[in-house]
Amino acid sequence: MTGPDPKLISGNANRPLATAVARRISMHRGMQVALLDARVERFNDQEIFVEVYENVRGEDMFIIQSTSNPANDNLMELLIMSDALRRSSASRITAVIPYFGYARQDRRTKARTPISAKLVANMMVSAGIERVLTMDLHAAQIQGFFDIPVDNLYASPVFALDILHHLRGRDVMVVSPDVGGVARARELAQRIHAPLAIVDKRREKPGEVSEMTVIGDVKGKTCVIVDDICDTAGTLCKAADVLIEAGAEEVHAYITHGVMSGPAVDRVTKSNLKNLVITDTIQPTEAVRGCANIRIVPTAPVFAQAILNIWNGTSVSSLFSNDTLEPIYESLYPSGMAAQAS
The missing domain is CATH 3.40.50.2020 (Rossmann fold)
Structure with missing residues (x-):
């Protein structure tokens, strides 16, 4: 000291x-x-x-x-x-x-x-x-x-406690929204003893996702997408759509940093996401606080x-x-x- x-x-x-x-x-x-x-x-x-x-x-x-x-x-x-x-x-x-x-x-x-x-x-x-x-x-x-x-x-240890509390008894599958985030998703999956799936995305140009493919069987699962940053939420909401189309029962997302710029809040509100859980590492705006399907975990x-x-x-x-x-x-x-x- x-x-x-x-x-x-x-x-x-x-x-x-x-x-x-x-x-x-x-x-x-x-x-x-x-x-x-x-x-x-x-x-x-x-x-x-x-x-x-x-x-x-x-x-x-x-x-x-x-x-x-x-x-x-x-x-x-x-x-x-x-x-x-x-x-x-x-x-x-x-x-x-x-x-x-x-x-x-x-x-x-x-x-x-x-x-x-x-x-x-x-x-x-x-x-x-x-x-x-x-x-x-x-x-x-x-x-x-x-x-x-x-x-x-x-944030994954905190997310693990939150998932075990709020999704207790569900058949949970952790999902990485891209290949680059597999290590982060795997770490969370190991903490809660859940299987892992991947959403493979391809971009034709920056900011636009042209194609998404689910790697893994998500049918009947409660899917938990985990990532570090949610900016405009375009990729996140599209991944939720793809998972629902692949047979997922529900889709939740756990994102450490909720940048939430531009149309992000509106997209999340209208999306297939049951819940988007973010931390308060970035001060949430009034729009974020007022969104019914966004929940904030304290750090x-x-x-x-x-x-x-x-x-x-x-x-x-x-x-x-x-x-x-x-x-x-x-x-x-x-x-x-x-x-x-x-």
Whole structure:
């Protein structure tokens, strides 16, 4: 431990999540742990300005800031907050980035294109960030873009508890919406002891799916599509249609990051999806909250515990276990779920 308590500061990307994390840490510590008193605002020309009102000299600082839409503004807030803390003599700065923007630009897909995820990693290190805590990176190799420790949490243990609670007694089959997501889907399938199917999609051009084929027998199954990002929900809703046509009884989707841009909410509302379950790594809009078949699972409990583990110098990977997560999520799910998933 570098100080009496971990110190938390939040940008404007997802204040409700940051507040929930601070409240959860307060419960664990048995004392009030509040977000640092600071202002993160914009001048008239939209320049970002940060001022910290409390002494942070020698403190172990955690900046809670997703780099979601507007990605560039939220990224700049994160970098400027880090610079302000570094110049104020904070002992260590950890960036808690529930949703890591630019993660889909992790390689050169064609000539004369950037690797933006690597550029973002370089900027974070240059701004003084010494550790990163995130959830479900779109590409695991992004951890190698950093020359600092990166802790990548997974939503699948939380999803496993949720599935075992809400779909208990159903004949569940986990479905990957594309070949690239098979490893993620397989990991969840193993946790809940369910079979695995794949929806193979082919694109004629970016953003448009021309053909989908189901690999596996989904007839009579309660299908659970698992993925890391839902953007416009076009592929997700089309996959649900294909699964229903193939004989699936119901289709549910578990997506870590609900970007939900453009027509996403309208598509989900009108789709064959029984439920779309997302986390709050990205602050949900009013439209998302008001959608009858979208449910939001909180991530504050797991992020709060991860922050405490980093601050204490203990294992973060212990949070990958259902046995560890069950007591953390005891208010949401009854006891005994972890035993079924293990």
